[in-house]
Amino acid sequence: MIKHVALIGFGEAGSTFARAGGWAARACAFDIAPARRTVMAELSVTPCASAAEALEGAALVLSLVTADQALAVARTCAGLIDPQALFCDMNSVAPGTKRAGAEAFAAAGKRYVDVAIMAPVNPARLAVPLNISGPDAEEAMELLTDLGFQKTKIVGEAVGRASAIKLTRSVMVKGLEALTAEMMLAAEAEGVADEVLASLDASEKPISWFARADYNLDRMLVHGRRRSAEMAEAAAMLRDLGIDPLMTQGTVARQQALGVLGIHPPPEGFAAKLAAIMTSKTPEGEN
Numbered sequence: 713m714i715k716h717v718a719l720i721g722f723g724e725a726g727s728t729f730a731r732a733g734g735w736a737a738r739a740c741a742f743d744i745a746p747a748r749r750t751v752m753a754e755l756s757v758t759p760c761a762s763a764a765e766a767l768e769g770a771a772l773v774l775s776l777v778t779a780d781q782a783l784a785v786a787r788t789c790a791g792l793i794d795p796q797a798l799f800c801d802m803n804s805v806a807p808g809t810k811r812a813g814a815e816a817f818a819a820a821g822k823r824y825v826d827v828a829i830m831a832p833v834n835p836a837r838l839a840v841p842l843n844i845s846g847p848d849a850e851e852a853m854e855l856l857t858d859l860g861f862q863k864t865k866i867v868g869e870a871v872g873r874a875s876a877i878k879l880t881r882s883v884m885v886k887g888l889e890a891l892t893a894e895m896m897l898a899a900e901a902e903g904v905a906d907e908v909l910a911s912l913d914a915s916e917k918p919i920s921w922f923a924r925a926d927y928n929l930d931r932m933l934v935h936g937r938r939r940s941a942e943m944a945e946a947a948a949m950l951r952d953l954g955i956d957p958l959m960t961q962g963t964v965a966r967q968q969a970l971g972v973l974g975i976h977p978p979p980e981g982f983a984a985k986l987a988a989i990m991t992s993k994t995p996e997g998e999n
Contacts, residue, residue, distance in 0.1 A: 714738060714858050718770035720763055720785055721777035722748045725802070725833045729774075730755050732837035733860040742766040767792045772855045773799045786813030790820045798852050802827045802842075806879060807872030814846070814871040825852040826871045828878035843867045845874040887959070894950070894959045901953040926982040929970075933978040933985065936971020940964050 719726045719741040727748075730739055740758035742765065743749075752759040760766040763785070767773060773793060777785050782803035790813075793799055801813055801824065810826045817824035825848050830841040841863040844853055849866045856864050867874050899905040919927075932939070943964045947957035973992045978985050 714771050714855055716740065716770045716772075717859060718742075718760075718766040718773045719757070720766060720773060720775045720789065722752060722757075723776065723778075725829070726774070726776040727751050727755065728833045728837055729776075729859075730757050735859065740766050740770070763788060764792050767794070767797075770794065771797055772852075772859070773797060775799065775801045775803055777803060779803055779805050783809050783813055786824070787816045790816040790822050790824075793822050795822055798823050798825055798848055798855060800825045800827045800844075800852055800856070802829055804829070804878060804882075805875065807876040810875045811872045823848050824871065825849060826874045827852065827856075828874040830878060830881075838862055841865065843874040843877055845869065846871045891959050894955065894957065897955050898950055898953055901955065922982070926985065929982055929985045929989075930978050932967055932970040933973065933975045933989075934971075936967040936969070936973075938971070940968035940971060943967060 715738065717735065717739045719730065719739060720743075722730075722741040722743040723745075726741060726743075729735075730741070736756035737758065740760050741748075741752050742760040742763050743752075749759045767789060770793070773789065775782065775785055775789070782801065782805045786799070786801055789799055799817060799822065801810055807826075814824040814826070825844060825846040828843040830843055833840050838860045839862045842856060842861055842865065844856070844864060844866050845868045846852070847869055849869065853864045853866055867877060895908070896905065899908045940963075943960055947960045947964060950957040950960060970989065973989065975985075975988050975992055979988055
């Protein structure tokens with residue numbers, strides 16, 4: 713059993729995990745926000761005045777800071793952490809950012825693990841799925857399981873792979889959220905929200921994402937230019953309503969970019985379509 717886990721960052725994720733696991737005295741934490749010390753005391757987690765103090769003697773370190781601070785924190789901790797300890801970078805950052813953090817640890821002779829939190833920490837808490845990658849992923853999974861995490865999965869030996877799965881998925885998940893906002897603002901402004909949502913319900917079909925990805929790529933390759941023109945009109949509608957078409961303008965560009973490739977007919981399967989797209993891409997900036 714882990715006697716000492718250090719949390720660098722004690723915001724929503726860190727405090728939620730510590731509370732759900734009843735870590736109490738097993739854990740110590742450091743957060744740059746002094747107000748978080750009150751939450752640490754409430755959970756009987758040992759508050760520390762610095763990252764160095766938190767890291768001292770820790771067998772496992774969980775980095776749970778804001779994305780813009782993740783790399784700086786990793787580089788700082790690389791020089792402070794015990795060589796036998798594991799540093800689990802659980803922040804939602806790009807694979808390249810994780811690899812840069814791992815390089816700092818390797819240069820210091822320390823051990824770094826890429827951990828991606830694959831769903832909101834609330835209400836899942838310790839049942840939140842964790843993807844883990846890196847040379848020490850297996851040991852990290854054992855230690856995280858010991859802390860009470862229930863859904864851990866090793867996705868590869870390369871640092872960055874766990875985060876690549878997370879952030880690539882986020883392109884869709886967060887993109888749909890942004891598209892929903894853009895759609896609903898327009899629907900409400902035009903007084904057609906109920907009809908638009910009913911129409912979407914009526915057209916929705918149960919289909920796997922493997923099939924959906926293949927179908928969507930097929931439609932864009934075949935009809936991209938026509939759909940780009942349609943979406944340009946949708947963008948014009950949004951502007952008329954005083955709504956900045958942030959997402960829709962990107963759709964105009966993406967539909968056009970695939971439509972002009974001239975891949976007719978598209979090959980079968982999304983893998984073959986992607987290969988054809990990658991080998992047929994026009995130079996940057998060309999239509």
